[in-house]
Amino acid sequence: MGRPAGWLKGLTGRNPMISPGAPKSRRSVERQFWKEVAIGASSEDAGAAVGVSQAVGARWFRQGGGMATITLVEPGGRYLSFVEREEIALLRTQNVGVREIARRLGRDASTVSRELRRNAATRAGKLHYRASVAQWKSELMARRPKTAKLVKNPRLRAYVQEHLDGRVCLPDGTVVAGPAVAAWKGRNKPHRGDRAWSIAWSPEQISQRLKLEFPDDGAMRISHEAIYQALYIEGRGALKRELVAALRTGRSLRKPRARAQSKPQGHVTADVVISQRPAEAADRAVPGHWEGDLIIGTNRSAIGTLVERKSRSTLLVHLPRLDGYGQQPRIKNGPALAGYGAQAMATALTKSMTCLPQQLRKTITWDRGKELSDHARFAVDTGTKVFFADPHSPWQRPTNENTNGVLRQYFPKGTDLSRWEAQELEAVAYSLNNRPRKVLGWKTPAEVFAEQLESIESTGVATTS
Template identity: 40%
Template sequence: MSGKFSWELRAAVLRALVRGQSLLQVAGWCGADRVTVGRWARLAGMQVRDGRRGGVVRADVDREVSPEVGRSYRRLTLADRSFIQAALAFPEPWGVRRIAGQLGVSASTVSREIHAHRVRHGDGFGYDAEVAHYRAVRSRDRYRPGKLADPTLRREVVTRLNARYSPQQIAGELKRAFPDQAEMQVSHETIYQALYVQGRGALRHELTVEKALRSGRTGRVPQSKLPPRSTRPWLEGARLVNRPAEATDRAVPGHWEGDLVVGPENSGIVTLVERTTRYVLLGRLPGTRDSATVTDVLASMIHALPAELKRTITWDQGTEMASHKAFTLRTGCPVFFCDPHSPWQRGTNENTNGLIRDFYPKGTNFNTVTDDGLAETQRLLNIRPRQTLDFRSPHVMLTELINGVALAT
């Protein structure tokens, strides 16, 4: 059907829809039926309302585009897009860089604009400024920030959450406190969404209370009758937020990060690195990686350390440390777990595991690595001068700490 109508006519149809004419009105003068007009609108990326006098969802295309603080680019205006349309329609169409130079924007901005908002017509594409601007405005409206992005309202909500108000109580009190200010009112569902959906989240990290809700939940209770997935109860009370604050700045030694480096045939080694000195301990697993075996190897690795150097261990959420409470009773060293998919929270260990892979590339079967060979790898890692230690070695740093602890006792 598109071959029967020119691009000029089709663009005029789309512009009329943007300006508020109905499908029936447009069909009355363009020569195409209402169904065809609706199909053109959908192919142009417009949201169409059905019905005899249906049209496209309106957008505030006349709204001024305000500059965004901190952005290195500016949004294109309708005038900008009109210039792009004209430049592309010249007998010798302008290139992207020439258009960008005239508009004072980057060439990539113009290139993305043309490719994102062009409309397929026949075997080619057409670009119309009003249609492109409509689509851009609709896209921005679809992803505009939520109500709690307003700092004043957000502060009122956070203050009441910290005072242990429920979301319903907050919504009700704000309505009474600000009866004539709709911008200072928010529904309880919006508050729940900010607590549940946005991260354990964008709102939760501003709270001073441990539990934002009396239930203590950080997510919706599933309505399905199927049994819920395991929540790894052994993580409770042992998450990173429960770790002593002194572990964060590396000023106090004795805080370690750990992980497994694994290979085929259920082989692997346990890696530990001390956060202050970067001292590395390695322990080979005996052909199995269950929790009891891992914690046994881990306990033997730190057995000889003074108590002052066995303060905490930080691990990821792997099930190999599910029996960490038994390990803590045995060694006196508590284990804390990072957030899911957050390897940077134990970045020293991640870096160390990369160094270990220099010795044992991926695919290494650790069942064939001897204890002597592993001990030599540990020695080489610990005598290596490190820039972060002012080119001193982890061995020297840990030896000084141990000697200092011995003198103090």
């Protein structure tokens, strides 16, 4: 004789739940995991911080595509917490009544009574209240999985997919195939290899363009974040995962912003950040403040660039290979022989800067690259104070960034920059410094720099080291 139909609903007041297997980690644990990721922790470290294995942490991160799969906002106080459920379980084993439990928790008696009935374990046809099972059941029933908008709307999905992965074509509609590429393997874009050509609109471009093309059709609306979620998070089922190859970054997993900003930069101390730079360097009224960076070529080649903020004058720093480069295997933690290691960079920069009067070499603002980690020695040798821009903030060195873009006319990306000698770099710098500039009232940087020198000489003797 089996149990009569509907016996479980009569016992718990809830329809039978189809068990999905062993209870997963509590949502509060997953929520804390994603909070750790959001502040820059790796998936392994975030897993260890919340008490799960490294493998579980890596799996959560991979399945979410690097994006949080649950909201990071803590549930409101109207819902029982796991701590409260543990208290209910302990008091229940002590035969404390429902109303007394409710008084101790500050809850309504009906809330506790319903909790003991609905979320209790039902093994052997009897109610046994356990906090872990109750929490699992409540979280399972609280899930409200919504069908993704791209799944419900085939027309919208086709538009998004076409503008992500549509073929490149001529005005007459002739498709241009582009390079032949290997099949996507679930990893990032190929390193220094051809990528498939596609229309490749960004999710934000698609989202905003829909408003222009379908101004009166509310169904043709989607946020760019929803498109990213459809691409990165497993199980959304709207867009194929391989479409991430059409994104500009080509990443198969989203990179949390805090993680991108948490690179170790021990050479940048509190006294050399850009906020400590003299105020006179910001308004370009006083000469002698420079911005610097490297332009990188193939085979670990580079050229140093320096631009004076007031006159826009350019200095190019020759960074030749050191003896032994390419002739012996690279030694781990050995000396950098490519020409722009810390010591070589400081020496080359010192040689270039000491050709200028002391009044025209007050400060240099550099990016966060390790090539200038020997900045203390450089500052002592030249009397030039070094400051570092904030991470991922190229706008704090606008003159240098603009000049580097112009220099790519002479030194394109993907070319070997070590083939150029100091004399050739000097010729390119001379050419740039004698171009008229709109920002200078169509004067050339050389003319403005000469005026600065003349002003220094008229007020006092210019000194060099």
